[in-house]
Amino acid sequence: MQDILKLKEVLEIPQNIIITTHHKPDADALGSSLGLYNYLIKKGHQVTVITPSDYADFLAWMKGNDKVVVFSDGNESLSQSLVNKADIIFCLDFSNLKRIKELGELVRNSSAKKVLIDHHREPEQFADYGYHDVGSASTAQLVYKTIVAYGDKHLVDKDIAECFYAGIMTDTGSFKHPNTNKEVHEIVAELIDLGANNSEVSRLIYDTNSLDRLKFLGFALSQRLKVFPEYHVAYFAISMKDLEKFKSRTGDTEGLVNYALSINGITMAALFTESEEGVKLSLRSIGDFEVNTLAAHYFNGGGHKNAAGGISYKSLDDTVAFFENIIKEYSVQLKNKKPIETYV
Structure with a gap:
């Protein structure tokens, strides 16, 4: 000051x-x-x-x-x-x-x-x-x-x-x-x-949503949400075709990652959004798991302890595969006392 x-x-x-x-x-x-x-x-x-x-x-x-x-x-x-x-x-x-x-x-x-x-x-x-x-x-x-x-x-x-x-x-x-x-x-x-x-x-x-955004949200939750109960991780992977299908505009993916984090027992959530510039990452976590260090180390990013972002210049599929391998290395840190619901 x-x-x-x-x-x-x-x-x-x-x-x-x-x-x-x-x-x-x-x-x-x-x-x-x-x-x-x-x-x-x-x-x-x-x-x-x-x-x-x-x-x-x-x-x-x-x-x-x-x-x-x-x-x-x-x-x-x-x-x-x-x-x-x-x-x-x-x-x-x-x-x-x-x-x-x-x-x-x-x-x-x-x-x-x-x-x-x-x-x-x-x-x-x-x-x-x-x-x-x-x-x-x-x-x-x-x-x-x-x-x-x-x-x-x-x-x-x-x-x-x-x-x-x-x-x-x-x-x-x-x-x-x-x-x-x-x-x-x-x-x-x-x-x-x-x-x-x-x-x-x-x-x-x-609470000011377009109809297309609400349809996109329903699609993302039903078709693009993936959960790894053993690692306490969940993520969305959104392609440019997905965004085009629902006429998505800037801001339409805002807050989507928090739905994944809200699942009982999840420690870290991610949102991968494909664009012409690369694959944008939004990372969120609860407790002591630091997503900013993960973002900085692997995805040219940074941010806060429980909220960070980054970018990947690999394809969407390759970025997701890379991420899935990374979370295996953090299995101990990602442990959560709350179990994932069995229906996941």
Whole structure:
């Protein structure tokens, strides 16, 4: 926190500011970005949010969404121009510039002051200012605490509060993950007091589905879920043909991996999603099993102890086969006292 406090004096003078976040932004990434965006606008700064890629439609309600520049939507030249003019670049919810793809090199080469606010492990040392806390449940939480530390809590209105609430709610799994501590509840209580409509935010994110997405979910659960009772592991393997069949859009696989993890007795769950760029992995676990180390060692990834991601450049079938061999090596660590139901 001390490091980010040094930035307060710089922000007293209007600046040209860019805010960026990771590829395929989730609610914490976009919520922290647009929450900060709306705050900095109030402070008199010129601000633009640039995302490396598109994101789920269920996040489009956040104030400022219509002003976001999506780098991959043919906005490479515009992004280059905006970054070149920037005085300050905020990097939110990612710890390494490779997480923002081609945009990362633009940021790295920029003469602007860089600010990193994040809660992922092993941050790259590229920022001039930073607030990095792996103990924080979300980046939105850190951005909100920064605003409060600057003495500007009074500037957090309903729209800003709801952006931050969305980030905290989703990164805590609706307040059920182990990272949901006393401070989380205290902060979300403050955000509700500041105007956040918690039930409406939850509805917009979790209960706004297309018919195609619900059909896809049913298909994935009935046809693509595989369980290894002896290893306490379950996974989904989703091909591009599966996604095309159900007209899937960005965000339609969000939360799918948690269904596998919810099976009684499962210690680790995985979601393999085939794309033109490779096979994306989402890993989840319970207890002491660290999926971030597995993701980093085998799948060019990382993340948190119980929630991580990565990528494979093998085919979908080869990636799944590789994963099935890996879990055999972790059989002792994956042991769970709860047995898998016999019908699996």
